Amino acid sequence: MLFILIITIFNNFSGDFSGVNKISVDSVYICPVENEVIMSEPIKLEYTGKIYYFCCSGCEMLFKKEPARYIQKDLMCLPCSDYDAKREIYFIYDEVKYYFCSRSCAEKFRKVPEKYLNGK
Numbered sequence: 001m002l003f004i005l006i007i008t009i010f011n012n013f014s015g016d017f018s019g020v021n022k023i024s025v026d027s028v029y030i031c032p033v034e035n036e037v038i039m040s041e042p043i044k045l046e047y048t049g050k051i052y053y054f055c056c057s058g059c060e061m062l063f064k065k066e067p068a069r070y071i072q073k074d075l076m077c078l079p080c081s082d083y084d085a086k087r088e089i090y091f092i093y094d095e096v097k098y099y100f101c102s103r104s105c106a107e108k109f110r111k112v113p114e115k116y117l118n119g120k
Ligand SMILES: [Zn+2]
Pocket: 031, 032, 033, 034, 054, 055, 056, 059
């Protein structure tokens, strides 16, 4: 009776374990800088409301310097929450480049960046 119980517990445990393995295989991240699948633990960065993953801190730094180079879609103007930002109108805050639709939006951001960067 005890023997059967142990077998049952062991089976449950191995079941859970393979489940954990499966999750880590399923979540594949692609480094936007090198355009390659990240094999190690990815570096997480939130930028204009989206999470980006990088293979190394070097890639993260390149992204922060020139996000427009690596973002395929339109750039978000944070004060408007609209995807109409222009590459020529930008402001660098905390070593990260942000883009804006107009000079007045860039100015709004420059005055109170914390207002637009939640969680920072
Ligand atoms: Zn990378």
